[in-house]
Amino acid sequence: MGLTGELLARWAARRPHLLVAAAPGASAARLAVEAQADRAGWPLAAAPADADVLVVAGDPGPELSAAIERVWDQFPGPRARVRVVDPADVASGLAAAVARLTGTAGERPDPGPDGAQLDGGSGRHGHGDHGGMSMPGGLMMAERAEDRDGLKLDALHLALGPVLADWPAGLVVELAVQGDVVQSASARVLPPADPAAVRPYPDVDHPGLRRRRQAVAHLDSLSRLWAVVGWPAGAATARRLRDALVDDVPLAAAYAGFRPLDRRARRSHALRRATDGLGVLSAVTAVRAGVEIPATACGDATARWRRRLAETDRLLSGGEPDTSPEPDAVAVRELAAHLMVGLDLAAARVVLASFDPDPDELVAARMRS
Amino acid sequence: MTTGAWWGVLPAAGVLLGVALAAAALAGLLDPAGGSTLARRAGRPVWETARLLRQRRRGVVAADTLLWRLGLAGPLVVALLMVVVVPLGDRVAADLPVGVVWFNAMDVLLWAAVWLAGWGSNSAYGLVGGYRFLAQALGYELPLMFALTAPAVAAGSLRIADVVAAQRELWFVVWMPVAFLVFLGAVLAFSMSGPFAYPDGRDVAGGVLTEPSGVDRLILLAGRYALLAAGAATAVALFLGGGSGPLLPAWLWSLVKTLAVVAALVALRGRVPVLRADRVMRVAWLGALPATLAQVLAVAMLAVGRG
Numbered sequence: 001m002g003l004t005g006e007l008l009a010r011w012a013a014r015r016p017h018l019l020v021a022a023a024p025g026a027s028a029a030r031l032a033v034e035a036q037a038d039r040a041g042w043p044l045a046a047a048p049a050d051a052d053v054l055v056v057a058g059d060p061g062p063e064l065s066a067a068i069e070r071v072w073d074q075f076p077g078p079r080a081r082v083r084v085v086d087p088a089d090v091a092s093g094l095a096a097a098v099a100r101l102t103g104t105a106g107e108r109p110d111p112g113p114d115g116a117q118l119d120g121g122s123g124r125h126g127h128g129d130h131g132g133m134s135m136p137g138g139l140m141m142a143e144r145a146e147d148r149d150g151l152k153l154d155a156l157h158l159a160l161g162p163v164l165a166d167w168p169a170g171l172v173v174e175l176a177v178q179g180d181v182v183q184s185a186s187a188r189v190l191p192p193a194d195p196a197a198v199r200p201y202p203d204v205d206h207p208g209l210r211r212r213r214q215a216v217a218h219l220d221s222l223s224r225l226w227a228v229v230g231w232p233a234g235a236a237t238a239r240r241l242r243d244a245l246v247d248d249v250p251l252a253a254a255y256a257g258f259r260p261l262d263r264r265a266r267r268s269h270a271l272r273r274a275t276d277g278l279g280v281l282s283a284v285t286a287v288r289a290g291v292e293i294p295a296t297a298c299g300d301a302t303a304r305w306r307r308r309l310a311e312t313d314r315l316l317s318g319g320e321p322d323t324s325p326e327p328d329a330v331a332v333r334e335l336a337a338h339l340m341v342g343l344d345l346a347a348a349r350v351v352l353a354s355f356d357p358d359p360d361e362l363v364a365a366r367m368r369s
Numbered sequence: 370m371t372t373g374a375w376w377g378v379l380p381a382a383g384v385l386l387g388v389a390l391a392a393a394a395l396a397g398l399l400d401p402a403g404g405s406t407l408a409r410r411a412g413r414p415v416w417e418t419a420r421l422l423r424q425r426r427r428g429v430v431a432a433d434t435l436l437w438r439l440g441l442a443g444p445l446v447v448a449l450l451m452v453v454v455v456p457l458g459d460r461v462a463a464d465l466p467v468g469v470v471w472f473n474a475m476d477v478l479l480w481a482a483v484w485l486a487g488w489g490s491n492s493a494y495g496l497v498g499g500y501r502f503l504a505q506a507l508g509y510e511l512p513l514m515f516a517l518t519a520p521a522v523a524a525g526s527l528r529i530a531d532v533v534a535a536q537r538e539l540w541f542v543v544w545m546p547v548a549f550l551v552f553l554g555a556v557l558a559f560s561m562s563g564p565f566a567y568p569d570g571r572d573v574a575g576g577v578l579t580e581p582s583g584v585d586r587l588i589l590l591a592g593r594y595a596l597l598a599a600g601a602a603t604a605v606a607l608f609l610g611g612g613s614g615p616l617l618p619a620w621l622w623s624l625v626k627t628l629a630v631v632a633a634l635v636a637l638r639g640r641v642p643v644l645r646a647d648r649v650m651r652v653a654w655l656g657a658l659p660a661t662l663a664q665v666l667a668v669a670m671l672a673v674g675r676g
Contacts, residue, residue, distance in 0.1 A: 011419035014409065041404025047494070047574040049427060049582040052420070076427040076582035112425050158493050165571055180497050228572045230564075230643025236402050270564070274642045345497055346645050349572045 012052075013102040017043050018094075019051035019075075021068045021162070022169035024189055024359040025198035026058020030169065031216070032087035033057055035243040036094055046165040048074040053097045054081040057169075064162055064170055064190035071163045077112015078103075145178070153178040160349075162190050166227040166235075168359045173337060173352065180345040187337040189362045196367055200360040202321075211321040215254075216245050218312040221356040225305055226265075228353040229274045237261045255316040262309050275301040279339040279351030286335060301354035329361035377462040378453060384624070385452045388598035389591065390414055392631045399636060421587040429491050429580050437489025441585050443482020444560075444592025450475045451599040456530055458612035458620030468529035469521045472603055473514060479559055479596075480506050483568060483577060486589060490580035498576025502568035504646035505558055508653035509565075513555035515661040519548035519668045520607045529603075533611035542608040544671070547664040549608045551657050556600030556634065558649075560593050563638035569593075570643060601630035 018037050022030040033055050037044060045051035048071050060068060072081060082097035084090050103109045145155040160173040170190045176183045192198060202213040223238035238261060245254050265271060278301040299307075315321065336355040340348035397403050397413025404410050428434065454461065454468035465471050480503060487499020521527050523545070524535035532541075542549045558565040561577075569576045581589055605611060605626040612619030614626075644652060 005423075008419045008423045011416050012423050014404075015413065015416040015420060017420075038402055039405070041402065041409060043402070046571045047579045049580050050575060050578065050586070052424070074427070076425045078423065078425075112427075156493060164574060177493075180500060226642075230566060230570055230572065231641075232639045234642075240401075268642070270642045270644075273648055274645065344646075346501075346567075346570065346572055 009102040009104075013098055013104070015042060016052040016098050016101055017045040017050055018053045018055050019045045019048055019071070019163070020055045020057060021060070021071065023056070023058035023060040023064055023192040024170040024363045025192045025195075026085070026169065027201035027217075027220075027360060028087045029057040029084050029090065031220070031243070031246055032090040033084060033094070034239065035246065036090050038239065038243060040094075042094075044165060048072075049076060051075060052079055052101055053094070054079070055094070055097070056081065056083040058085060059193040060170070061191045061193050061195070064192070067162050067172075067190065073113050075112060078109040079112055080110060145176070145183070155183060166224045166353070168224075168357060170359045170363075171357065173340070175340075175348075177345065182340050182343055182345065182348045185337040185340040185348070187333050187357070189333075189359045189366075191363050191366070195363050198360050198363045198367070200358060200364055207321055211315050211319070212245055212251070214321050215312050215315040216242050217358070218308045218315070219245070221353075222305060222308055222312070224356060225275075225301075225350070225353040226271075228349050229271065231268075231271060231274075234261065234265060234268075234271070251316055251318065258312065258316050262313060265309060266306070272302055275305065275350060275354065278302075278343070278347050279304075279336070279354055281335060281339065285339070301350055304354040329358060329365045333357040333362060377460070378449075381452050381455075381457065381462045382449055384457060385448060385595055385598055385602070386591075388602070388624075388627055388631060389448075389594035391628060392594050392597055392635050393417075395632055395635045396638070400639075417590070418587060421583055421590075424583040424586075426583040426585055427580075432491040432580075433489045435489075436485045437581075438585065440482050440485025440487070440489050441581055441589045442592070443486065444479065445588055445595050446592075447475050447478050447482060448592060448595035448599040450478075451596075452602055454529055455599070455602045455606050456533060456611060457602075457623045458618060460620065461530060464528065464530055467527045469517050469527045469532070469607075472529075473517055476513065476555075476559055477510070483561070486581075487568070487577040490577075492580045494573045494575065494579040495577055497573050498568045498570070498579065501570070501573075501576060501646060502561070505565060505567055505649055508646070508649040509555045509558040509657075512551045512653055512657040512661050513558075515658070515665050516548040516551040516555065517607070519545045519661070519665050522665065523668050523672055525672065529606050533606050533613075536610045537613065540608065540610040545608070545664055545668055547660050548668075549604070551661050552604055552608065553600075553630070553634065554657065556597065556604065557638070560596035560600060562593065562597065563634070564641040564644045565649070566638070567643050567645065567649070597634055598627070598631055601634060602627045604630050 018033070020030060020033055034044065054068075054072055054075065056068060078101055080097040080101040082093045084093045100107065101109055143155050144152050146152060155176050155178050158175045158177055160175060161167050161171045170192070171187060172190060173185055173187045175185050202210055202217050204210050204213060219238045219242035223235045223242060226238060227235040241254060241257050241261065244257065280300045281298050311322070332355055336352050336357055339351050343351065393414035394411045398407065398411045400410065403413055451472055453463045454465050454471050483502040484499040487495040487497070487502070520532050520541050523541060524532040526532065557563045561567070561569050569578045573579070578586065578589065602623070605623060609626050609630070612623040614622035617625070
């Protein structure tokens with residue numbers, strides 16, 4: 001490496017972009033990664049093309065591992081990867097990965113996939129198994145299908161997840177889209193290597209810790225929703241508060257930080273305009289979808305984030321942790337997927353993020369049944 | 370107003386890139402998540418540029434590489450072509466008699482450029498990003514055209530130098546504030562930032578930014594900041610009296626005002642949630658469009674009255 005190369009590498013190391021691929025059940029590790037990235041001033045990438053370091057949080061199962069490998073193959077390089085399971089190892093693990101990326105660790109950095117010009121996949125995370133004609137490059141042609149206005153339009157099969165920014169860990173929503181309008185959606189979770197060991201993040205015995213972790217989960221969901229809505233300032237503030245709570249700041253201090261965010265969100269007309277009327281859930285919708293309705297999920301996306309704010313407020317001001325039985329996670333996931341149909345991609349993602357189905361809960365529910 | 374030789378384009382390009390760099394540095398400075406020290410935050414454009422120069426370019430299966438790269442370079446080229454007609458103080462690279470129309474025509478070129486940047490990558494998210502820009506452009510373009518009409522009508526000329534000269538007594542921002550605000554909104558929209566960061570939204574993994582890496586990405590990101598700078602420079606010439614001001618030389622006034630407008634735009638970004646295409650249409654066609662039409666009517670009546 002020449003002198004210029006070394007200088008570039010040193011400057012580039014100030015701001016490596018991380019792509020986080022989390023497995024269900026690894027919330028603590030993922031939260032530690034995101035907090036460390038925030039402390040170091042390293043942004044979280046939205047796509048592999050924008051990323052330098054792949055961070056795998058937790059222990060993914062075979063299907064999720066395969067998806068992560070495909071994402072890894074799309075890193076442009078130079079690139080580095082690291083897997084973290086224990087939150088205590090996050091800081092050292094990330095630092096070592098960045099050192100490998102810049103070549104300061106004494107070895108040459110991984111230059112990227114061989115023949116990086118081709119990535120051999122139809123979508124970034126597609127699971128392209130659809131019949132139909134193929135094209136040069138091994139890609140499928142879109143099939144045609146009736147659309148909602150009775151026209152025949154190309155229908156494209158697109159999988160959202162499992163590795164996507166501001167997205168529940170391991171969740172895959174398989175969509176058929178015409179233009180960018182969702183025609184059908186089905187959601188599932190790719191399990192971790194040991195699904196039996198998964199415990200939802202707030203599921204701890206100590207009531208004080210439980211209260212704290214429930215607030216963390218709500219703030220985590222809010223930050224994801226606001227990032228999807230495109231309100232980066234709100235998302236960043238919610239994430240900071242969340243990280244502070246994980247770091248054991250006193251509840252009163254967290255509450256003092258939460259109040260202005262709460263006020264700002266509730267008063268924002270623009271925010272309400274972005275979520276009003278999306279994913280309206282009524283008893284009728286639920287019956288039609290054939291699922292039992294969790295009372296806390298009624299109303300539109302705005303109602304859901306306001307309820308999360310209210311619940312966070314209650315927990316942070318010293319309220320007792322919520323002991324009511326968790327809403328049926330599978331039903332919530334099904335409803336969310338059901339309500340995505342007929343919306344454009346942007347609105348559909350807002351709807352999903354407003355429910356924010358908890359993948360840990362989904363895996364645990366599957367193990368119970 | 371003096372027009373230099375052909376190489377007068379070079380200083381214009383240099384100033385444009387300098388202002389774009391300042392905008393990127395300020396964006397880093399204002400982002401609390403950018404690192405612990407101020408130097409680290411403000412240095413963001415340097416770190417990012419180094420990172421992207423070091424990163425490899427990547428391709429996508431069956432991408433239309435030629436059109437894709439044309440689209441990626443488009444925003445930067447368009448920004449350069451825009452500032453060619455905008456005077457810095459009393460110097461301008463190309464004193465076109467139809468400068469205002471030229472600016473608008475360059476802006477319309479963006480429709481093709483951003484669309485190609487999304488479509489050419491042969492990626493579903495990129496394609497959605499391209500579509501989103503067209504939907505957004507449909508919203509902002511008409512209000513922008515009428516907002517541009519107002520200063521031209523008031524000055525009785527499409528030459529930007531004449532528009533600047535017509536503001537000797539009173540800056541146009543004072544008697545056409547609606548046109549000024551709509552113009553600034555359109556600048557945010559065509560540079561895909563703030564409430565209009567929709568074609569490059571995080572919810573579609575970056576949209577038009579999903580696939581490009583390395584130099585390709587650098588050019589597109591630089592183009593976005595350059596568009597912000599070009600828009601701000603035009604706003605200064607059309608509404609804020611160009612280089613007029615006490616004490617300082619005219620070119621410095623132009624620069625100071627441009628930097629102030631850029632700073633205001635950058636500070637605004639990120640505070641407002643993104644407007645989805647359907648919401649943009651409502652805001653643009655039911656709010657901004659009638660308002661700018663009323664503004665143009667008022668300006669035209671005043672211009673006729675004066676005589």
